Amino acid sequence: MKPLYIAVETITFLLFSGSFMILYYYLEEKHKRSVVMNRLFASSKKAEKYEKKRMKANLKNSLISLGALAKPKNEAETKDLKQILGYAGFRSKNAVVIFFGIKMALVFLSGFLYIFLLVLSGNITGRSIIFVFFPVAMGYYLPGLLLKHKVTQRHRQIFKELPDTLDLLLICMEAGLSFDMALYRVSGELSSVAPVLSKEFGRYFLEIKGGLPRTQVLKNLADRNGEKNLINVVNVLIQSVHFGTDIAEAIRIYSDSLRTERKQLAEERGAKISAKLAFPTILLILPALILVFLGPAIVNLFERMN
Numbered sequence: 001m002k003p004l005y006i007a008v009e010t011i012t013f014l015l016f017s018g019s020f021m022i023l024y025y026y027l028e029e030k031h032k033r034s035v036v037m038n039r040l041f042a043s044s045k046k047a048e049k050y051e052k053k054r055m056k057a058n059l060k061n062s063l064i065s066l067g068a069l070a071k072p073k074n075e076a077e078t079k080d081l082k083q084i085l086g087y088a089g090f091r092s093k094n095a096v097v098i099f100f101g102i103k104m105a106l107v108f109l110s111g112f113l114y115i116f117l118l119v120l121s122g123n124i125t126g127r128s129i130i131f132v133f134f135p136v137a138m139g140y141y142l143p144g145l146l147l148k149h150k151v152t153q154r155h156r157q158i159f160k161e162l163p164d165t166l167d168l169l170l171i172c173m174e175a176g177l178s179f180d181m182a183l184y185r186v187s188g189e190l191s192s193v194a195p196v197l198s199k200e201f202g203r204y205f206l207e208i209k210g211g212l213p214r215t216q217v218l219k220n221l222a223d224r225n226g227e228k229n230l231i232n233v234v235n236v237l238i239q240s241v242h243f244g245t246d247i248a249e250a251i252r253i254y255s256d257s258l259r260t261e262r263k264q265l266a267e268e269r270g271a272k273i274s275a276k277l278a279f280p281t282i283l284l285i286l287p288a289l290i291l292v293f294l295g296p297a298i299v300n301l302f303e304r305m306n
Contacts (some may be wrong), residue, residue: 083149
């Protein structure tokens with residue numbers, strides 16, 4: 001075990017010394033660059049803004065280089081991941097590569113921190129080194145869990161924004177605007193209130209201007225988001241286009257059904273509160289009540305025993 005201990009200590013020393021030198025040269029270069037940027041730009045805020053953009057670009061390029069090593073060469077293997085990234089709102093051409101780059105960066109970082117803690121504690125053994133698999137696995141699977149959480153959050157946000165967006169769309173159409181122009185107006189008016197659907201409707205209008213058929217653009221809108229209520233709205237709109245029915249009336253009916261569903265979900269969550277409050281009541285309030293009621297009796301008992 002002694003040669004293994006010496007080898008691990010040597011590798012750790014090289015890693016830490018190399019990291020320290022890299023950090024030193026990075027900070028020195030950053031200081032020199034900040035001096036130059038302050039001279040080039042009239043304001044220090046502009047220089048700081050430019051420096052942040054440059055750092056983001058460098059980080060992005062580093063993740064792309066790292067992710068290219070771990071990304072599967074076959075595009076069919078990353079098709080589902082690309083779709084999930086699209087549901088989360090990450091649709092750049094390098095989204096899959098950056099995702100794998102984040103995975104690899106967390107793998108190296110978690111393994112490095114685990115070995116660092118082992119060196120500090122002085123408990124470096126063959127068995128403890130084998131357990132480095134657990135933090136490495138956590139670093140590898142953590143981005144996937146966070147991505148699923150992001151998708152769930154975005155779908156919840158779309159469900160929250162959809163009824164109000166449909167109401168404003170209906171008002172614009174009743175005011176005399178066409179369906180496409182109403183969507184364009186909604187995407188501009190709701191940029192701060194409903195940012196997710198505002199961007200999606202803006203992209204819809206760009207695809208319409210590009211010459212794509214309305215049904216195809218609506219299908220693209222549903223496919224790139226994957227939210228069930230938005231898919232149902234798109235299906236209603238496509239059926240209205242095919243059968244020549246009134247689109248405004250279809251939007252009004254579905255908007256009312258969405259509001260009813262949202263009200264039922266709120267009532268369901270309200271009904272669950274009483275059951276959820278039972279556990280903190282028992283765990284926190286009941287011991288305090290027992291202490292108040294039995295405390296004096298216990299004190300008297302100890303006084304008589306003494």
